[in-house]
Amino acid sequence: MAKASKTLDVRVDYVTRVEGHGNIVAKVRDGELVECKMEITESPRFFEAMLRGRSWADAMFLTTRICGICACGHGTASLKATEDAMGVTLSEQTLKLRKIVLHAEQLQSHWLHIYFLVAPDFFGAPSVIPLAKTHTDVVLRAMRLKRLANYTCEVLVGRHVHPISMVPGGYMKLPGVRTLKDLRQHIASHEADVWATVDLYASLKVPEFNRQTEYESLSDPTEYAFYGGNLMTSDGTRADSHDYKKIIHESIVQHSSAKHVKNKRSSLMVGSLARFNNNSKQLHPKAKEAARKVGLTAPSYNTFHNNTAQVIESVHCYYEVLRLLDELIATGIQDEKPPMKWPKGRQGVGIGLTEVPRGTLVHEYEYDEDGIVTGANLVIPTNQNLANIEDDFRAYIPQLMADGRSEAEVAHALEMLVRAYDPCISCSVHLVTVDLK
Amino acid sequence: MARPILMFDSLSCCEGCGLQVINCETDLLPILAVADIGRFREASDGDVPHYNVAFVEGSIVTSHDIQKIQEIRAKTDVLVALGACATHGGVNMIKNFQDPDDVGRYVYGERRTWFPHIPARPLKAEVKIDAEIPGCPLNPAEFLEAAKCILMGKPFKLPNYPVCVDCKLADNVCLWHKGVPCLGVVTRAGCKPYLCPSAGHKCIGCRGLVDKPNTQAAKDVMAEFGLSVQDVLREFRLFQGVYDEVSKEA
Numbered sequence: 001m002a003k004a005s006k007t008l009d010v011r012v013d014y015v016t017r018v019e020g021h022g023n024i025v026a027k028v029r030d031g032e033l034v035e036c037k038m039e040i041t042e043s044p045r046f047f048e049a050m051l052r053g054r055s056w057a058d059a060m061f062l063t064t065r066i067c068g069i070c071a072c073g074h075g076t077a078s079l080k081a082t083e084d085a086m087g088v089t090l091s092e093q094t095l096k097l098r099k100i101v102l103h104a105e106q107l108q109s110h111w112l113h114i115y116f117l118v119a120p121d122f123f124g125a126p127s128v129i130p131l132a133k134t135h136t137d138v139v140l141r142a143m144r145l146k147r148l149a150n151y152t153c154e155v156l157v158g159r160h161v162h163p164i165s166m167v168p169g170g171y172m173k174l175p176g177v178r179t180l181k182d183l184r185q186h187i188a189s190h191e192a193d194v195w196a197t198v199d200l201y202a203s204l205k206v207p208e209f210n211r212q213t214e215y216e217s218l219s220d221p222t223e224y225a226f227y228g229g230n231l232m233t234s235d236g237t238r239a240d241s242h243d244y245k246k247i248i249h250e251s252i253v254q255h256s257s258a259k260h261v262k263n264k265r266s267s268l269m270v271g272s273l274a275r276f277n278n279n280s281k282q283l284h285p286k287a288k289e290a291a292r293k294v295g296l297t298a299p300s301y302n303t304f305h306n307n308t309a310q311v312i313e314s315v316h317c318y319y320e321v322l323r324l325l326d327e328l329i330a331t332g333i334q335d336e337k338p339p340m341k342w343p344k345g346r347q348g349v350g351i352g353l354t355e356v357p358r359g360t361l362v363h364e365y366e367y368d369e370d371g372i373v374t375g376a377n378l379v380i381p382t383n384q385n386l387a388n389i390e391d392d393f394r395a396y397i398p399q400l401m402a403d404g405r406s407e408a409e410v411a412h413a414l415e416m417l418v419r420a421y422d423p424c425i426s427c428s429v430h431l432v433t434v435d436l437k
Numbered sequence: 438m439a440r441p442i443l444m445f446d447s448l449s450c451c452e453g454c455g456l457q458v459i460n461c462e463t464d465l466l467p468i469l470a471v472a473d474i475g476r477f478r479e480a481s482d483g484d485v486p487h488y489n490v491a492f493v494e495g496s497i498v499t500s501h502d503i504q505k506i507q508e509i510r511a512k513t514d515v516l517v518a519l520g521a522c523a524t525h526g527g528v529n530m531i532k533n534f535q536d537p538d539d540v541g542r543y544v545y546g547e548r549r550t551w552f553p554h555i556p557a558r559p560l561k562a563e564v565k566i567d568a569e570i571p572g573c574p575l576n577p578a579e580f581l582e583a584a585k586c587i588l589m590g591k592p593f594k595l596p597n598y599p600v601c602v603d604c605k606l607a608d609n610v611c612l613w614h615k616g617v618p619c620l621g622v623v624t625r626a627g628c629k630p631y632l633c634p635s636a637g638h639k640c641i642g643c644r645g646l647v648d649k650p651n652t653q654a655a656k657d658v659m660a661e662f663g664l665s666v667q668d669v670l671r672e673f674r675l676f677q678g679v680y681d682e683v684s685k686e687a
Contacts, residue, residue, distance in 0.1 A: 016482045019452055043449035043498045044552045049540040050531040055671065061641055062675065065528045068453020068574060116459065116480060127481030129474060132466070143462040150460060158636030161453040161460070161574040165636040173637030252548045 006031045008401070010411045014041075015418055017117040017127070019069050020425020024414050026397055036393040038386055038418065039255045042425050048376040056082050056168060056342050056371035063363065064162045066378075067427040069112065072105040072153060073356030074363070074427075075163050076227070080352025081363040086343055086371075088169045091336055096324045097171065099227050101156050101163070102354065103317035103324075106226065108149035108160060109357035110272070110310040110317075113422045114197065115142030118307050121416050122204045138200070141193050148190050152321065155183050170338030177333055184325040187318075194318050198290045201311045207416065211395045212301040213388055214265050215274035216247060218355050224282040224316060225275070226355045234277055234299065235264045241353040244362050248379055253386075260387040261379070267387035270359025271421065272309035273300060287316035303392055304420045310357075342371025358382055358424050380427045392417060441489040441588060443468075444476040445519075446509060448495030448502045449529060449557075453574040454520030455479045455494055461577045468584055488513040490587055492570075496522040496529045497558050510564040515587060518560045519580075521573035521676060525645045528573070529557035530678035559679060568593050573643035573676065576628050596626045599647050600640050603629045612639050618659045618672060623650035642676045652682040 008028035015022050023039040047066055054062055060078040064071040076098060083090065090098070115138070116128045125131050132139045150160045155175055158164030165172045175183075218241070220229030231239045231247050239246040250259045262268055276283075280291070280298040291297070291312045296305055347369040353362050359381030366375035396417060400410050445455055458465070459480060475485035491513035497503055510516055521527040532540050533556045541549030560566050570583050579595075586593035600621030604611070612619040612634055621632075621640035625647045633640050646652065652673075659669045673683040 014478055016478050017480065019479065021447075041501075043502060044541075044544065044554055045449065045498075045529070046532050046540050046544050046554070049535060049543040050528065052535070052543075053671065055668075058641075058671075058675065062528055062531070065451050065453070065573065068451045068456040071451075071453065112456075112459075120481075126483050127477070129469065129481060132469070140463070146460070147462055158633070158638070159631050161457055164631075164633050164638050167638070171637070252545065252551075254548075254551055 008397075008407050008410060010407060010414060012411050012415055015415055017120065018419055018423050018425065019067070020423065020427070022418070022423065022425050024393075024411070024418060026393060026410070026414065028397065028401065031401070033394060033397050036390060036397060037255050038389045038393070040386070040425060048378060051365065051373045051376040054373045056086065056367060056373070059365060059373055060167070061162075063378075067424055068161050069109055070105065070356050070358070070424055070427065071162050072101055072157070072160060073109075073354065073361060075157075075166060076102050076105070077352045077354045077356070077361045077363040079166060079168055080354060081350045081365045082168045082352075082367075083350070084352055085346070085348060085350025085365060085367045086168060086339070087346065088339065090169065091334075093328065093331070093334060093336060094170050095227075096328055097156060097174075098166070100321050100324050101153060101166065102227055102356075103321045104149050104152040104156070104160075106317045106357050107314055107321075108146065108153070109422075110314045111142065111145045111149060111197070113357075114201070114307060114310060114314075115139075115145070117422070118419055119200075121419070141196060144190065145193050145197070148187060152183065152187065155179060167338050170336055172338065174333055174335065177329055180325055180329050180333070184322065184329065187321060187325070194315060195290075198293050198311055198315060201308060202294045206302065206304045206308060207413070209303055209392075209396055209399065209417070210301045211303070211392055213391065214263055214268040215277045215299070216263065216268050216270050216384065217275045217278045217360055218353060219279060224279050224284070226317075228354070231353070231360070232278060233263060233268065234274075237263060242351050244351070244353060244379070248362070248384065250379070250383070259383050261384040262387055267391045268384060269303075269388045270381045270384045271306055272313050272357075273303070273306040274359065275355060276300070276309040276312065283312070284316045284319045286319045287312050290315040303417060306420045306422065310422070342367075345369050356381060358422055359384060380424070382421070382423045382425060382427055385421050385423065389418060389421060389423075441472045442475040442485060442487070443472050443584075444474065444485075444488040444491045444509075444513070445480075446476065446478060446491065446493050448493065448505060448523070448560075449498040450495030450520070450522045450527065452479055452494065454522075457574045457577050458492070458519075458580055461581055464577070464581055468581070468588070472588060486512065490515045490517065490584075492517045492519045493560060494519040494523050496526045497560065497563060498529055498554055500553075500555060503563050506560055506564050515567045516560070516564065517568045517570060517583065517587070518566045519570050520575045521571055521643050521645070523560045524569040524571045525676065526557050526559045526679045528675065530676075531674060533557055533678060534674060534684075569595065571595065571625060571644040572628055576631060579627055597648055598626050599650070600624050600626045600628070600632065600634070600644075602626055604632055604634050607632060607635050609634045613658070613662075616662060618662055618664060620655070620672060620677075622658075623647060623652050623655050642673065646677060646680055646682075650682075652680075
């Protein structure tokens with residue numbers, strides 16, 4: 001075994017195969033870790049400021065532009081916030097259609113991440129492009145699954161990257177039962193691909209790393225929480241979604257244009273692993289079967305298992321989409337129209353929380369009596385993970401050095417760690433200190 | 438003859454246009470058969486010293502962005518602006534209509550000096566670009582067409598007629614008849630099959646104006662429908678704040 005390095009200078013500029021711009025910096029002197037940080041160099045985006053002056057009908061069309069990968073996720077939280085301010089209750093039909101879109105969002109994002117962003121590391125490739133020649137069947141399967149998730153969004157909301165027909169209170173255009181039946185059949189025909197993904201992950205060796213942190217997610221007594229619920233953490237804190245600030249404490253850090261978040265410890269974690277650790281008992285039976293196949297049980301404190309949890313969640317979301325479609329096909333689609341006007345004179349704050357692929361997302365808007373946004377606050381899942389990434393660096397780097405890894409190996413291991421979070425950095429550069437009260 | 442080298446990069450944006458390129462899925466394979474990708478940070482490791490065609494999404498929001506696009510311009514033969522942020526400034530332009538210090542204070546409070554910003558602008562405000570692929574997000578079919586034309590040395594032309602033409606061909610009932618102020622009347626076509634009116638929603642103008650648009654007529658019609666000057670400007674300035682007709686109140 002090689003002698004442990006006494007000096008390391010790791011600098012990875014513009015980490016690849018993550019969404020957005022970030023750098024990894026780690027310095028070791030005489031065997032001591034003297035500096036480690038996740039620099040967020042993404043240009044500031046200023047969405048909260050830009051939301052001011054937008055109308056209630058258009059707020060979502062601005063906020064989906066926060067992120068291409070999680071556009072439908074932002075869209076869902078945005079609509080929930082506006083609907084909360086309007087005092088609108090969704091019909092069962094609208095709720096189910098929303099949930100299908102949100103599940104399709106998880107599927108699109110998880111499969112993109114698993115196959116295009118993370119898998120190359122396991123195959124020793126710089127990207128999925130050379131794998132198109134060496135592992136053609138895997139790449140074609142990845143494209144089929146991605147196309148399936150995108151297609152589901154196209155049928156229900158017009159498009160995945162920046163959805164169109166979902167609006168406050170409902171939909172501008174509804175799919176017919178015939179369309180839903182065709183969609184259901186098309187989705188069902190991909191079952192083998194879904195399980196091939198599970199088998200692929202069961203065959204990969206996940207790096208060893210363990211650091212317990214506080215795991216935050218939504219919690220819903222009726223189902224594995226994605227669309228709705230209230231906040232919970234693994235350290236026992238609970239809060240109504242409107243009181244999210246009881247758990248989510250933000251601070252500004254100079255080396256990051258994105259804020260850091262914590263609750264009881266110096267950091268916390270959101271995302272698939274957090275949801276799995278908190279709510280795995282509520283997974284679809286098929287997802288539980290997938291968990292047994294990949295050998296993951298809750299709780300796991302290995303950050304790299306965030307990807308494994310994404311594979312398990314993709315199975316859950318796949319079968320939930322089929323179930324919801326079957327329910328809608330059985331009851332038929334009613335021609336429901338969304339509200340076309342703001343409830344005159346109604347002003348105040350609306351808050352919407354939802355689980356998007358990378359974790360718990362908060363949209364909070366303040367509206368005036370004409371339905372124009374006067375203030376906004378957004379808490380992005382990746383913000384919530386940034387402090388945890390740095391705490392993971394502090395624990396992982398000594399472990400890597402004790403293993404005798406070279407500087408290049410350490411850099412690569414840290415990149416893989418960052419990738420495991422599936423960070424969405426463009427999203428995270430939206431933080432707000434303004435107290436709307 | 439060496440295979441052409443392509444690159445994909447992003448300035449300040451949501452990276453949705455880069456994702457739409459990935460979403461071309463198997464349609465990308467013929468392009469990958471004739472060209473190599475030298476850099477595509479979102480999807481791949483690695484970089485090379487020179488590119489033949491650079492596709493850049495995102496708009497310029499900081500001086501660092503200006504530096505970055507100038508560096509890319511110097512390293513490439515052809516530079517293509519990818520998506521609304523790169524071609525027209527995108528939604529980032531909205532902040533140009535607010536006080537810049539207030540924008541910084543609202544998001545970062547006292548720490549705003551740590552995160553300086555400049556008025557948002559498209560790529561062509563700072564460097565020469567050779568082609569534009571508009572839209573928020575871009576239309577994958579249009580990207581493939583542009584890539585093929587550029588690789589074959591053929592001219593690439595965008596449609597120069599408003600969305601109304603494609604909307605009528607798609608058998609949509611005109612949204613103005615339903616009292617909805619659709620910007621398709623002055624917005625450049627080319628988004629089919631992903632027309633917003635086909636999904637039941639008004640056109641929000643993400644592809645920019647056609648050449649010689651009748652924006653004054655559009656504003657007049659919107660006023661007839663009971664929209665105030667503020668309402669009209671709000672509609673246009675979501676994506677079209679870069680144009681004089683929209684940035685100046687008239």
